[in-house]
Amino acid sequence: xxxxxxxxxxxxxxxxxxxxxxxxxxxxxxxxxxxxxxxxxxxxxxxxxxxxxxxxxxxxxxxxxxxxxxxxxxxxxxxxxxxxxxxxxxxxxxxxxxxxxxxxxxxxxxxxxxxxxxxxxxxxxxxxxxxxxxxxxxxxxxxxxxxxxxxxxxxxxxxxxxxxxxxxxxxxxxxxxxxxxxxxxxxxxxxxxxxxxxxxxxxxxxxxxxxxxxxxxxxxxxxxxxxxxxxxxxxxxxxxxxxxxxxxxxxxxxxxxxxxxxxxxxxxxxxxxxxxxxxxxxxxxxxxxxxxxxxxxxxxxxxxxxxxxxxxxxxxxxxxxxxxxxxxxxxxxxxxxxxxxxxxxxxxxxxxxxxxxxxxxxxxxxxxxxxxxxxxxxxxxxxxxxxxxxxxxxxxxxxxxxxxxxxxxxxxxxxxxxxxxxxxxxxxxxxxxxxxxxxxxxxxxxxxxxxxxxxxxxxx
Numbered sequence: 001x002x003x004x005x006x007x008x009x010x011x012x013x014x015x016x017x018x019x020x021x022x023x024x025x026x027x028x029x030x031x032x033x034x035x036x037x038x039x040x041x042x043x044x045x046x047x048x049x050x051x052x053x054x055x056x057x058x059x060x061x062x063x064x065x066x067x068x069x070x071x072x073x074x075x076x077x078x079x080x081x082x083x084x085x086x087x088x089x090x091x092x093x094x095x096x097x098x099x100x101x102x103x104x105x106x107x108x109x110x111x112x113x114x115x116x117x118x119x120x121x122x123x124x125x126x127x128x129x130x131x132x133x134x135x136x137x138x139x140x141x142x143x144x145x146x147x148x149x150x151x152x153x154x155x156x157x158x159x160x161x162x163x164x165x166x167x168x169x170x171x172x173x174x175x176x177x178x179x180x181x182x183x184x185x186x187x188x189x190x191x192x193x194x195x196x197x198x199x200x201x202x203x204x205x206x207x208x209x210x211x212x213x214x215x216x217x218x219x220x221x222x223x224x225x226x227x228x229x230x231x232x233x234x235x236x237x238x239x240x241x242x243x244x245x246x247x248x249x250x251x252x253x254x255x256x257x258x259x260x261x262x263x264x265x266x267x268x269x270x271x272x273x274x275x276x277x278x279x280x281x282x283x284x285x286x287x288x289x290x291x292x293x294x295x296x297x298x299x300x301x302x303x304x305x306x307x308x309x310x311x312x313x314x315x316x317x318x319x320x321x322x323x324x325x326x327x328x329x330x331x332x333x334x335x336x337x338x339x340x341x342x343x344x345x346x347x348x349x350x351x352x353x354x355x356x357x358x359x360x361x362x363x364x365x366x367x368x369x370x371x372x373x374x375x376x377x378x379x380x381x382x383x384x385x386x387x388x389x390x391x392x393x394x395x396x397x398x399x400x401x402x403x404x405x406x407x408x409x410x411x412x413x414x415x416x417x418x419x420x421x422x423x424x425x426x427x428x429x430x431x432x433x434x435x436x437x438x439x440x441x442x443x444x445x446x447x448x449x450x451x452x453x454x455x456x457x458x459x460x
Contacts, residue, residue, distance in 0.1 A: 003355075005372035016081030022088075023079040029064035038062060066092045070103040073111035082115040083122070090123040094130045097141055102133050109133075116376075118313035124254035131247040131255055138247070138257035163207075169253045170233065170264055173317070179203050180320060182212050232304060232319065235261045251307045251317045299323055302340045305381055310366055311347035312378045322348045326360040341366065 036042040038061050040054075047057040067075045067088060074091045077083045091110065095103040106129050114122055131138050146168050154162045167175070183198035191198060205212060232251040238244035239258050248261030256264075303318040321342035327333030341360060343351060351358055355371030364380030 003372050008372055015084065019078055019081040019084045022085040023075065026064040026067050026075065026078065026085075026088075029061055030068040033061050033065050038065070063089055063092050066096065066103075070100055071095065071107040072104075073107045074114070077111070077114050083117075087114065087117070087119050087122045090119050091126050094123065094126045097137070097144075098130065098134060102130075106130055106133055120315055121313060124315075128247060128255040131257060135245050135247075135258075138245070139259050142257045142260055168260075169250055169256065170260070173250060173253055177317070177319065179206070186212075232307065232317070233261055233264050234307065235265055240265055249307070251319075253315075302337055303342060305337070305364075306342040307381050308342070309344040309347055310341040310378055310381070311343060311350070312366075312368070312376050314344055314347055316344040318342045320344070324348055324351060326358050338362065 032042070032046070036045075038058065043054050043058045043061065046052065046061065047054050050057065052060070063085075067078070071088075071091060074083070074088050078085065078088050091107070091114070095106050098106065106126065109129050110122075110125055113125060117125070149166050149168065151163070151165045154164070156162065165172070179199050179202050180195075182202045183195055186198050186202070187193075187195060193201065202212060233248055233256070234251065235248035235258075236244070236246055239246045239248065240262065242262065245258040247255040247258060248265075250256050302323055303321070306318045306321070308314065308318055309316045309321050321344050323340050324343050325333040325335065326339050326341055329335065333339050339360065341358075350356060353371075357369045359367040361367070366378035368376045368378070370376070
């Protein structure tokens with residue numbers, strides 16, 4: 001028996017070979033477009049030859065044209081097998097609205113940062129870089145994108161159908177958080193449905209106007225709301241006050257244009273929590289507690305600091321993660337911010353599988369070793385998908401003087417108002433910080449065979 005490392009190496013080689021073949025396809029498709037154009041007739045012929053719908057054929061031809069004319073560095077990465085065609089499309093999508101020169105500049109700035117990144121991470125990086133390159137156009141792009149919002153009904157082969165809505169990111173994030181929190185509340189109360197089933201049922205009940213136990217709709221009868229959930233919007237102070245237009249970040253989604261983020265942050269009825277960040281490092285300076293009663297200080301600090309699940313490529317929002325001791329608590333690992341990271345339940349289980357090791361540097365860099373000997377490095381949370389370095393002289397110049405009072409200090413992990421920690425027996429190996437209400441609930445903690453992480457990026 002082996003650890004599968006040889007087979008995994010072969011899988012990697014095959015995927016890189018497929019990427020190189022896709023690069024050859026892109027080159028051939030671009031030559032076809034140069035001769036025939038991207039007319040309806042040409043698209044129809046490609047669709048007939050390859051058994052594709054007209055829409056898919058047009059998307060492939062337009063992608064090939066964009067990669068060969070505007071994104072040469074991305075095409076080179078595809079040719080070398082460093083990225084696949086899906087990730088190449090994630091570069092092309094956000095740059096499609098730019099003119100040729102800005103698009104080429106984005107392509108140049110993200111070159112070298114694509115290898116090993118997930119499709120979702122690539123998309124977030126490119127979106128952030130597009131905003132950096134063309135800040136003046138961000139408002140118009142956001143207005144155009146939001147004008148395309150819609151609801152779509154797709155019927156499946158059997159007894160099921162899909163009802164999906166294209167919404168502004170912050171509204172979709174808040175809506176999902178409400179659905180997820182209500183589903184988890186029902187699960188903890190003893191409901192035997194899986195979380196996926198509960199989310200789907202809660203979604204349908206809310207749309208059909210049915211009341212949910214503990215939901216806001218029941219407050220008239222005196223039942224306290226149980227479905228509020230924090231959605232974090234990270235915005236630097238200068239942008240919040242209107243002195244700058246740096247992009248903000250919606251935890252779990254990625255960058256938001258400055259005008260959109262300001263509107264969220266200043267809306268007194270907003271269901272999103274604003275996190276004011278250091279403009280130079282992105283580290284949190286102020287955790288807005290104006291909307292909900294804050295959780296315990298340490299848990300709140302770590303969630304805001306980490307933003308999302310710390311496992312590379314996972315973007316589940318930090319409001320729905322377990323706080324895990326990097327050095328296990330049973331091995332004298334301290335309960336402090338320097339030894340805690342947020343992991344979604346799925347990756348929390350992975351961490352405690354034999355053969356996986358995690359190590360956290362003092363600057364927040366996470367090092368992971370896999371059972372087959374591979375090593376993955378996750379940058380500090382405030383540097384993840386933080387976009388590109390600016391072009392020009394300022395790219396090599398250090399930041400200007402900063403007020404030392406704005407430099408965030410590591411959280412000491414003390415409990416407020418002198419609370420002492422209750423000593424108990426040793427926790428089981430799946431170490432979850434005590435802030436998680438489901439951590440000690442045997443019903444909520446049960447592994448569901450059909451349960452999946454619906455907010456993580458499912459793309460390769």
